[in-house]
Amino acid sequence: MDKIIINGQKSLSGEVNISTAKNAVLPIMVASILTDDEVIINKAPMLEDVYVLGKILRSLNVDVIIDKETGKILIDNNYNMGIEANGNLVRKMRASSLLMGPILAKKGRFRISLPGGCNIGTRPIDLHLKGLTALGADINIGHGYVEARTKGLIGSKIYLDYPSVGATENIMMASVLAKGDTIIENAAEEPEIEDLADFLIAMGAKIYGAGTDRIIVSGVNYLTGVEYTPIYDRIEAGTFMIAAAITHSKIKINGINESNLKPVIAKLAEAGVMMEIEGESIIVDGRDTLLPVDIKTLPYPGFPTDMQSQMMSLLSTIKGTSIITETIFENRFMCVAELKRMGSNIKIEGRTATIQGVENLTGAEVRATDLRAGAALILAALAAKGESVISGVKHIDRGYVEIEKKLQGLGVDIRREMES
Ligand SMILES: CC(=O)N[C@H]1[C@@H](OP(=O)(O)OP(=O)(O)OC[C@H]2O[C@@H](n3ccc(=O)[nH]c3=O)[C@H](O)[C@@H]2O)O[C@H](CO)[C@@H](O)[C@@H]1O
Numbered sequence: 001m002d003k004i005i006i007n008g009q010k011s012l013s014g015e016v017n018i019s020t021a022k023n024a025v026l027p028i029m030v031a032s033i034l035t036d037d038e039v040i041i042n043k044a045p046m047l048e049d050v051y052v053l054g055k056i057l058r059s060l061n062v063d064v065i066i067d068k069e070t071g072k073i074l075i076d077n078n079y080n081m082g083i084e085a086n087g088n089l090v091r092k093m094r095a096s097s098l099l100m101g102p103i104l105a106k107k108g109r110f111r112i113s114l115p116g117g118c119n120i121g122t123r124p125i126d127l128h129l130k131g132l133t134a135l136g137a138d139i140n141i142g143h144g145y146v147e148a149r150t151k152g153l154i155g156s157k158i159y160l161d162y163p164s165v166g167a168t169e170n171i172m173m174a175s176v177l178a179k180g181d182t183i184i185e186n187a188a189e190e191p192e193i194e195d196l197a198d199f200l201i202a203m204g205a206k207i208y209g210a211g212t213d214r215i216i217v218s219g220v221n222y223l224t225g226v227e228y229t230p231i232y233d234r235i236e237a238g239t240f241m242i243a244a245a246i247t248h249s250k251i252k253i254n255g256i257n258e259s260n261l262k263p264v265i266a267k268l269a270e271a272g273v274m275m276e277i278e279g280e281s282i283i284v285d286g287r288d289t290l291l292p293v294d295i296k297t298l299p300y301p302g303f304p305t306d307m308q309s310q311m312m313s314l315l316s317t318i319k320g321t322s323i324i325t326e327t328i329f330e331n332r333f334m335c336v337a338e339l340k341r342m343g344s345n346i347k348i349e350g351r352t353a354t355i356q357g358v359e360n361l362t363g364a365e366v367r368a369t370d371l372r373a374g375a376a377l378i379l380a381a382l383a384a385k386g387e388s389v390i391s392g393v394k395h396i397d398r399g400y401v402e403i404e405k406k407l408q409g410l411g412v413d414i415r416r417e418m419e420s
């Protein structure tokens, strides 16, 4: 198992380039099977999740070429795509549940292994299935699999009990080829949903209102091939913003969209971090004394759950009391036990964490239990006195492109020890 080793308390300087978003590219890769033509995705982030999804699509008999040098992905569904992807691969990643909508729309049926829980929560798919049922799918669940059939999807009005990102994406992808209009109410508003809609629109889909809580999809008969570049990763950008804040440094981050980062910018500003936007770049200056803040995670445009663990590390180093309330995933405080090993003073009660900032974190041997917990440990290690050794790096590699190289470029003393 790879390990990341960091010698902390170095000041950061220089610039870092943000990659395109994992959470945009995964649904876009899946949506590519909705056309019989070739799709080209440019500047894709070269991440473990992208490679695994590539394998999942190949197991459906879809041609997928991932060029690691250029970041170009070619996807061609070959006209003879299957209806069931390899179960072992599907169970490896949550985002594989997004295959349901497109396979159903293209083939009229699918069989998929239930994705199961993961470290951050149980993550049911009831809302995905409710939406597909409303569009005319007959769904059966048994022996760990979901099977669905339809005689033809028909547009419908669907109210989501919760604005689930994945359910909104699945319903949108299923309904683009349905007969008539679909209205998704209480839809998720995340920027990655708007990006998926832009991708589908570029293929010929008719989608209105993506990025709001009411999305209207008018079904079309077919979609065409397209060349597309996904949006920047707002969570990667937010993670580097915290890297500047936690080390009291000033750095420039290239590849951001200010409006997508609003909730993160607002909270860091409240904590006393100075920020200046220059087009698609942000200069982050954390050299002033920082103040404690309270955070509650919420669906977009609220504060993103995917930034919660990283904020936990930052607030651990800020004098005073901060409170974090996690409302999205029931098990997203797993980094806390590890942060405590580094000297953090955090108390958990249900979904609330009370953080008393400490003078100094200290380097320790810690383990990443999920992607953002891993990012939080890296950030804590940047601020900690002495050496930290982080294991469980496979989680971090799911969502951060060459994180140690990007941090090295900012002057961090960081190295990876590969599994021998
Ligand atoms: C690949 C991708 O884009 N992943 C993101 C996506 O995950 P994902 O799409 O899985 O997140 P959802 O928005 O669906 O989940 C939010 C909440 O809704 C619940 N829920 C969801 C679906 C359902 O059918 N029933 C149900 O109860 C979940 O358990 C969770 O408590 O959005 C999350 C919330 O912003 C992010 O943390 C993930 O990084």
Ligand SMILES: C=C(OP(=O)(O)O)C(=O)O
Pocket: 023, 094, 095, 120, 306, 371, 372, 399
């Ligand atoms: C939870 C995350 O991703 P996924 O939905 O792919 O597990 C994340 O990106 O923090």
